[in-house]
Each structure stands twice: as structure tokens, then as C-alpha cells.
Amino acid sequence: MSDAGTETELYRRIAAIGIVPVVQLPWSELAVPLAATLAAAGLPCLEVTFRAEGAAQAIADIRAAQPDVLVGAGTVLTIEQADTAIESGAQFIVSPGTNPRVVEHVLERGAPMIPGVATPSEIEANLERGLTLLKFFPAEPLGGPAFLRSVRGPFEAARFIPSGGITPDNLASYLVLGNVPAVGGTWIAPLSALESADFAAIERRAREATNLVGDARGAAGGAG
Numbered sequence: 001m002s003d004a005g006t007e008t009e010l011y012r013r014i015a016a017i018g019i020v021p022v023v024q025l026p027w028s029e030l031a032v033p034l035a036a037t038l039a040a041a042g043l044p045c046l047e048v049t050f051r052a053e054g055a056a057q058a059i060a061d062i063r064a065a066q067p068d069v070l071v072g073a074g075t076v077l078t079i080e081q082a083d084t085a086i087e088s089g090a091q092f093i094v095s096p097g098t099n100p101r102v103v104e105h106v107l108e109r110g111a112p113m114i115p116g117v118a119t120p121s122e123i124e125a126n127l128e129r130g131l132t133l134l135k136f137f138p139a140e141p142l143g144g145p146a147f148l149r150s151v152r153g154p155f156e157a158a159r160f161i162p163s164g165g166i167t168p169d170n171l172a173s174y175l176v177l178g179n180v181p182a183v184g185g186t187w188i189a190p191l192s193a194l195e196s197a198d199f200a201a202i203e204r205r206a207r208e209a210t211n212l213v214g215d216a217r218g219a220a221g222g223a224g
Contacts, residue, residue, distance in 0.1 A: 010092055010112045011133050011159065013070050014045065015181035018213035019171075020161060021046045021188040021206070022074055026195050031058035034189060035066040037199045041206030047074040047094055047184065050081050056088035063089035072114075079105045086111050096137050098122045103129065114161065118142055123155050132157050135184070140165025145173045152179045168212055175216035185209060 014020060021038055023046055025031055031048070038046055048055050048062075050073060062071045072092035073085030082102055085093055092112040095102060099115075106113040107129065116135040117123050126134055136148065139162035143150075148160055162174050163184030174180045188205045 010070075011181060014133075014161070017043060017045045017070075018175060018182050018217070019043060019045075019185050019188070019209050020072075020163075020182055021209075022049060022163060022184045022186045023047065023189045023194070024049045024052045024191055025054060025058050026052060026191065028054035028057040028061065030194055030197065031061045032065045033197075033199060034194070034202065035062045035069045035071065037203050038189070038206050039066065039069050041203045042210035043188070043206045044068060045070040046189075047072045048090075049074040050077070050085065051075050056084045059085065059088040059090050063091075076102065076106075078102065082106050082109075082111075094135055096135070098126060100125075103131075117160075120151060120154070123151060123158050127155065127157060133159050133161070133181075136160040136162040137184075138164030139174070139183075140170070144170070145177060148174070148177050148179060152177070168208065171209070171212050172216035172219065175213060176220040 021043055048058050059071055059073060062069055070091055072094055073090035074094040076082050076085055076093050076095050079102055082093055082105055086109055092114055093106050094114045096116040098117060103113055103115050114133055114135050115126055116137040159179050159181055161182050161184055166183045166185055167187055171183055174183050188209055189202045193201050
């Protein structure tokens with residue numbers, strides 16, 4: 001079972017921000033300036049994917065230099081990666097799908113886990129584990145907001161961070177949903193901008209994203 005208190009705190013922090021920038025760092029040396037840039041733009045949170053070497057070092061560096069930034073490990077596919085991420089200081093672990101062995105291992109270690117789901121069966125299985133904060137991936141190909149509206153009735157406790165195909169153009173259609181506290185965003189710090197160390201462009205995208213979150217939530221409040 002998950003630690004409900006830890007999950008509640010993680011949920012609170014992620015929901016307060018509204019977007020989790022998902023980044024694939026070409027070099028771990030970019031981690032600290034990236035985290036500082038995102039925080040200055042109103043997004044003190046990021047998911048560092050294990051698709052690139054140096055992810056663990058990047059997480060450790062961010063934790064040491066930017067302790068107020070919430071940093072998690074993404075694309076965690078194996079128990080070994082999960083252990084490396086936890087030992088590097090990752091504050092949450094994200095996987096693109098639900099591998100029961102990895103999920104149970106992370107929970108046994110006492111770390112917050114956000115497994116990926118694509119079906120009602122996976123949602124139900126994770127709720128049974130006590131996990132209510134889930135990654136919906138890949139969001140757009142799987143039906144996007146329409147899917148999330150459909151599962152809200154039978155899975156009232158589930159909350160989703162949709163990722164995969166989220167853009168500034170469709171972000172609001174997710175954030176107006178009551179079961180979506182935040183979205184995952186790869187467009188804020190794309191690989192091309194990181195490879196050229198274009199932090200000005202990243203900061204501009206991050207500020208625009210922060211404003212979009214505010215607008216979407218204002219619209220949702222007005223609708224309610």
C-alpha cells in the first residue's frame with residue numbers, strides 16, 4: 001500500500017503548480033540552471049526522464065542546489081532504475097505503464113509512485129494498491145479529455161496527470177476536468193532548446209505555461 005500522507009503532500013504540490021515539465025537532459029550539467037529557470041518562471045517542478053544517461057546525477061544536483069524545486073524521476077522501467085532514482089533523491093517515481101513488480105518495489109521502499117495507466121483495468125488495479133495519483137499515457141492517442149471524463153464516474157477517487165500530446169493549444173481542455181490536477185509537458189524544455197542551452201526560450205515557454213494554467217483554472221472556476 002502507498003503512504004497516504006506522502007501521496008497527499010505530493011498531490012498538493014503538483015496540483016498547486018498545474019504542470020510537470022518532462023525533460024530529457026542531454027547533459028547533467030544543465031540540470032541546476034534548468035531547475036532555476038523553471039522555478040523563476042513559476043514552475044518549481046520537473047520530471048527528469050531516465051531515457052538519458054546522467055538522469056540520477058541531474059536529480060541529485062537539483063536536490064542539492066535547488067531544494068525548493070520538486071524533482072521526480074520519469075520513464076522508470078526497472079527495479080534497478082527505481083533504486084537508482086530513489087538513492088539520487090527523486091521525490092517521486094513515474095513510469096509510462098504499470099509494471100506490478102516495479103510499483104510494489106517502489107512502494108515497499110516508501111517512495112511516492114505515479115504509475116502510468118491506459119485502461120480501466122490498470123486504474124482499478126492501482127486504486128486497489130492505494131494509489132490515486134496516476135499518469136494517463138499516452139493521453140491524446142488514448143482519447144484525451146473524453147476518456148478522462150468517461151472514467152470519472154466509476155473511478156471517483158482517481159486523479160490523473162495526462163502526458164503525451166499535451167500542448168499549449170489543448171492544455172486547458174485537460175485542466176478544466178475535476179480529476180486532472182496537472183498535466184505533463186514536454187514542450188516547455190524540449191531537447192533542442194536544452195542542447196543549445198537556450199534558457200531564455202525555456203523561461204518564455206514556462207511563463208506562458210504558467211499563465212495558461214491560471215487561465216484554465218479561472219475558466220473552470222467560472223464554469224463551476
